[in-house]
Amino acid sequence: MEYRVITPSDSQYPVKAKERLGKETPEIFYNGKLELLDRFTMSVICSDKSHGIELLETNQVLFTIREYDMNYIGSWHSIIESEIFRLALFQGYGRYASKKGRNILLGNRTLTLFSAKGLNNETYESYLLDRFYPPLHEFPERDEYFRRAAEGELLMLSVCEPDETRQTRKNIMARNWMACVLGDIIFIPYGPKGSKTYITAKKVVEANIPVFTLDHPTCADLHNLGIPGFNRKTVKIFLDEKGAKLGVSNSKQVSSEQTYEIPEMKEAIIKEPAQIELNLKMGRK
Secondary structure, three states: OOOEEEOOOOOOOOHHHHHHHHHHOOOEEEEEOHHHHHOOEEEEOOOOOOOHHHHHHHHHHHHHHOOEEOEEEEOOOOHHHHHHHHHOOOOOOOOEEEEOOEEEEOOOOEEEEEEOOOOOOOOHHHHHHHHOOOOHHHOOHHHHHHHHHHOOOOEEEEOOOOOOOOOOHHHHHHHHHHHHHOOOEEEOOOOOOOOHHHHHHHHHHHOOOOEEEEOOHHHHHHHOOOOOEEOOOOHHHHHHHHOOEEOOEOOOOOOOOOOOEOOOOHHHHHHOHHHHHHHHHHOOO
16 A cells, blocks of 8 residues: 655644654554544544443444544454444435435544554555455445545554554554544443453553543443443533534535435344344454
8 A cells, every 4th residue: 555654743743642642652654634633533442352232332322423523543443343433434424314304414424544554565455345344245334435445535544664464462552552642532332451452441541531431330440440431312411522513414405415315223223133143253352
């Protein structure tokens, strides 16, 4: 993949990273729209040791989160991360949809991909294919992601040497930490003691970066670190407080983009047994 390098001395280098890391700020290798990092950004990290209950609770919270305009950033590797990654562009991107006679502007959501490999070896195709493995390859969002990659609408980052071919533990930890540093807020759906996610969560708390998790007993280890938990209703207060903006809704707005019906199946996304089956079958070590 063709890539560029940006150093801390560059005026376009993400301000949040320089403020939070100081002299430890690394150079960043990237391909795509670096300006996406200037948007309100939500970082996501989650342990791959998660179970069905965490996936269900996460999907509930996402019902509220996806109403906001923001940039999503993460590795998109674990099952829950992959679910958030897929839903990041769910129901379109800055497009209008018709619901009960109203035209609604869906959230202006953008996506940043963070690789633990070097960009001489990672490509948009290799990255996306690794996330849209069967049966995820059948989701309609897949085509939208590949279209965005082809038209330069995504952003790929790496803090690894360009020739790095392996996702080593060191590279994964560096990637996860940097993804958090670049966020205005951080969402950690699950991170039990002993996991890489828990270790990063402790650093996030120590760095005083705004972070939240699920309001559920399964996240007790994160709660004990001082990380607040929210549900579908209460997360809105947190998002508003931290500066996230709701997507614009205008019943009189006319768009040249093709409209489509929003599926009346939101609850089915949560209750559909296939979601639980997916978590059990596709878990990664």
